[in-house]
Amino acid sequence: MIPPTTPRANYRFQFHKGFTFADAETLVPYLDDLGISHLYASPITTARSGSMHGYDVVDPTRINPELGGEDAFRSLVGALRGREMGVIIDIVPNHMGVAGGENVWWNDVLKHGEGSEFARYFDIDWHEKLVLPILGDPLAETLASGALKVRQNDGRYVLEAYGEHRLPIRDEDQATAATDDIAVLIDRQHYRLASWRVANDELNWRRFFTINDLAGLRAEDPIVFEATHALYFRLYAEGLIDGVRVDHVDGLTDPAGYCRQLRARLDAIDRPAGAPSGPAYIVIEKILADGEPLSTDWGVDGTSGYDFMEQVTALLHAPASADPLGKLWADISGRSADFAPEELRARQELLAWQFDAQHRRCVEAFAALARTAVECDGLTTGMLHRAIERLLWVFPVYRTYGTGAAAPAADIEIRDTVRERVAAFVPPGEGSVVDQILSWLAGEGSGDAALAAAAVRKFQQLSAPIAAKAVEDTAFYRYGRLLSRNDVGFDAARMSLDIDAFHAAMIERARDWPSAMLATATHDHKRGEDVRARLAVLSEIPDLWRSRVEHWFELAAPYAGGVDPADTYMLLQTLFGAWPEGLAASDTDGLSDYAARIVAWQEKALREAKLRSSWEAPDEAYETRCHDLARALLDPARSRAFLDNIVAFVVRIASAAAANSLAQVALRYAMPGVPDLYQGTEMADLSLVDPDNRRPVDYARLRDRSAAKTPAKMALIKRLLALRREHPDVFSEGAYESVGLTGVRADRAIAFRRVGKEASLRCVVPLRCAERHLEGIDGRDWWGDTALASGELLADLLGEHALSVEMLSLQQR
Structure with a gap:
């Protein structure tokens, strides 16, 4: 059987030198057992040496040798094809890595200036020399320090800075490079060396966001497009990939034109026998604002899923908490309860x-x-x-x-x-x-x-x-009303999404984007899906949360001197939200490991916020005070009362958080689209922002848990993936129908059908039921007369189960 080009379900791997194609190949049986149809790979092209993510591509024409190179990739694909599985790869058309001297195209531009055949590849303003902001100090000071030297490298003279950067020297200067005055030599080059601090004011080429190591590409140029995409087209022509996820499409000059061109080129390719015939699967990394539509004429299958992550997360939050949690934030921080002033x-x-x-x-x-x-x-x-x-x-x-x-x-x-x-x-x-x-x-x-x-x-x-x-990357680190509402693609100004609005969005998705990705965890998320699920419980119990926070502030007071209360509050939210499963208040080693993770998150959060520290000018004294606070709170010898209290609170809301977690799983796997499973998140995902969310995954443990007594989250994923495999038309082509609810708890569950040609899936997913879990209310008492429009009582459908998922024949509808 030839697998379809469009995935049934993805599994995302983050490749790097510590996790290669060979490592992934050993996991193919595990993915197949889960019910995955396609491996979804981070960028596989050659990135800067040691890259842990692959987005700093230095050579898009070959597969990264650190990952095993093309032979190992072919072996991985062979293993996948042997199990009727496919491959989607992440591609990076917007920018390239230009640090470290590994980018041949960039080096040629430095050597030949505007006369380089690659000068057209990069978005450079050639009215002046190309500015290279790589120095730690102004040029004159750097020269005086002796940090710039002329060296020989592979038979050519290069300019070496700090023993790290090796910059090419013009051909015209090679004969005299060793005897020239170095200041005069530098002045003759096609680039101008400058302090890294001038980049914001003087850079004359487009970079990726604010990263000087990533230079923007001119993908709108046909020559650049073909050169940077030739490998992808060859891999597709040879049946080694089935589609692509386009990184940061909005950075391109003409995203719509680019996507149409990519679609045309891929779909014009003849595929070998035994490979899916197409059309190619194409999704784009695109952040959609609230109410912003994605044009249906771009020739893509949809987004990579940040919009769905926002919708399903907002659905879990209780709307009534916006004001009390906003007031709590304002009382603690002294800043606005609303997000708009922070954004402005x-x-x-x-x-x-x-x-x-x-x-x-x-x-x-x-x-x-x-x-x-x-x-x-x-x-x-x-x-x-x-x-x-x-x-x-x-x-x-x-x-x-x-x-x-x-x-x-x-x-x-x-x-x-x-x-x-x-x-x-x-x-x-x-x-x-x-x-x-x-x-x-x-x-x-x-x-x-x-x-x-x-x-x-x-x-x-x-x-x-x-x-x-x-x-x-700034306001989300400054605004702390509830951190589960601050993530990639989210609208932090909105606390919640009502059920009718969610239904409307899914009906639209089924109509326009039935093959778009459905994500709830990614390599870019700021908090893992189960951190958000746990924090969402707080939106249902704002008064209880306020009392708990006020108590924690009292317990933290001896160690919080000189720490802004806003930063303390965001720390407390994070400690609670990401608290590892089973971590006891007496586990010194476990708490020490957790403290190391928290301190790393804290450093990034403080510097991204740019209020009391920054990457450009770290306030190490303030950061140290914040780190000392975090370590003190996680030290049993100093904060046993706090630790006992927070562990007790995590345990108290655990069943409500688990219900939110399972709701996310059910919605991701039952909605119109292609569910995306980020590596390792088939178990509890209590990760923080990168690099925490890219830590090594213990696959031996995952395989053991899958084969033995499977945890509820993994079990539900496997069950729903099995249904997707057994009834593909229900999920790939089936309509989405909302199911009405009546009765006392009609606003505490979402019910819907996915209707195929011969069968339908009916789901009933409880929402915002923290009160029941915290008070231990019996399911029948909780649901009372709440019923589906057909008359079936939720108490009968759900009992004590977290949710109801039933595959029905059309006659049973």
């Missing part, structure tokens, strides 16, 4: 700081365009700067998708929203400048067409990283 401040700060150079170049592009438009006479660079700045303060989505000459209809609502939001910030008399920029984004403004395309591109490639860095 973060956008303002990052635009004025980390994205200053990119902002100025965007303004310059619009200024050049304005000079070619008759109606823009009198429009100054300052006016454009203020208008663009304020638009980016309030932009409601990652980006729009205009080309300068046209824009999709879906952009209209976005422009209307931003016009409404920005009005409060526009200086008097400058509203027309905002309107002019929005008209260019709509493809309706006048002026030179090429300049319009360039200006619109620069705006769109600035609005996306501002959203990512200001919201997810």
Whole structure:
């Protein structure tokens, strides 16, 4: 039997030198036993040596030798094909790794400047030398320190910095490189060496977000597209992969055009006998704002699942907790109970700081365009700067998708929203400048067409990283109302999603995106799916949580001197949410291991927040106070009362948290789409942000647990994957139908059907039932007269079970 190209269910592996293709091959039987149809691989192309994630690609033309190279990949695919399984790979078209001297294309650009055949590959402004912000100090100080030297490497002279960076020297300078004055030699190169601190202000090439080690690629150039995708097309042509997940699609100049081109190229390829014939499976990493649709004409199968992760997590939270938990946060932190002020401040700060150079170049592009438009006479660079700045303060989505000459209809609502939001910030008399920029984004403004395309591109490639860095990588680390609502793709301003809205979203998903991925844990998540499930319980018991937190603050007081209460509160949430299964208050070694994880999370959280520390200028004294607090709270010798209390509370809400965990599993595997299982999360996922969520997985333990007494979470995953294997049409093509509920607890469960040609799946999943679990209320007493629209009582369907999943014949409906 030839497996379908579109997966039935994925399993995500994070490959690196410590977990290779050979390691994955030994696990193929385990994946098959689970019911997985496709291995979903992190990037397999050659990344920077030692990369633990693969997104810093230095050579997209060959498979990473650290992972085993092409032979080992072929062996892995052979093992998968032998069990009628397939492969989806993660690809990185937006950027390449350029640090460490391993990128041949980048090195050629450094050597030959704009004359390099690869200069067109990178998004560089060649009006000046390429700025290389790799020095620890200004150039003059670095020269004086002797940290820059001329060395020979493979028969050529190179410039060596700190013994780490090796930079090529022009061919014209090779003969005299060893005898020239080093300052004069550097000045003759096609690049300008500078301190890393000038990157935000002076960088003249597009980077990935704020990472100087990742340079943006011009995938819109046909030559670049073919060069960077040739390996993927060959692997697909040889039947070694079945599709791709496109990383950070919004970083590209024209995401829609790119996706259509990728679809056309893959689907035009003839596949060998024995391989799925297509169409290729294509999903994109795309963050969708609340209410933002994904265009159905891009030629993709949907997103990689952050939108579903947001929907299902919001569904678990109780709406009534927004105000009491907001008040608790405001009382503790002294800051706003609402998320909006935190987002606005973060956008303002990052635009004025980390994205200053990119902002100025965007303004310059619009200024050049304005000079070619008759109606823009009198429009100054300052006016454009203020208008663009304020638009980016309030932009409601990652980006729009205009080309300068046209824009999709879906952009209209976005422009209307931003016009409404920005009005409060526009200086008097400058509203027309905002309107002019929005008209260019709509493809309706006048002026030179090429300049319009360039200006619109620069705006769109600035609005996306501002959203990512200001919201997810800054404001989410500052705002602590409830940390389970701060994750990739989430709307932290919203506490909950009601059941009817969830039904509507799933009906839309079944109609438009039946093959999109369904994720609840990823390599990018800030908190594991079971951390969020546990924290979601707090939304049902805000008063009890307040009393518990107030007590913990009292117990922490002797060790919390000099630590901002907001940081203490986020620490307490994290300690509770990620508390390892079975960790006892007396387990000194276990608590020490947990403290090490917490301190690593704490350092990242403090530096990403950029309030009291940062990556650029760490406040080591403040960080030490925070780390000392965390270690003290996890030390039985100093904080036994706290430890006993938090363990007791974890145990008290354990059944409610487990119910949330199983609800997530049921919804991920029963909804329209392709469920994605992130490595190791078939067991409890109590991980924190990377690198914690990329720790090695104990697969021997997982296989033992799978073969022996299977834990409830894993058992439910296996059961639902078995149903997907036995009734594929119900899940791949089946309609989604909401099922109405009546009675006293009608708002405490979600019921739905997936209807296929010959059978249907009916699910009833309890939601927000913490009161029952905490009070130990009997199921029949809890559900009372709550019933399906057909009249069946939930008390009869559920009994004491966590949920009800039944495969019915159509006659039983």
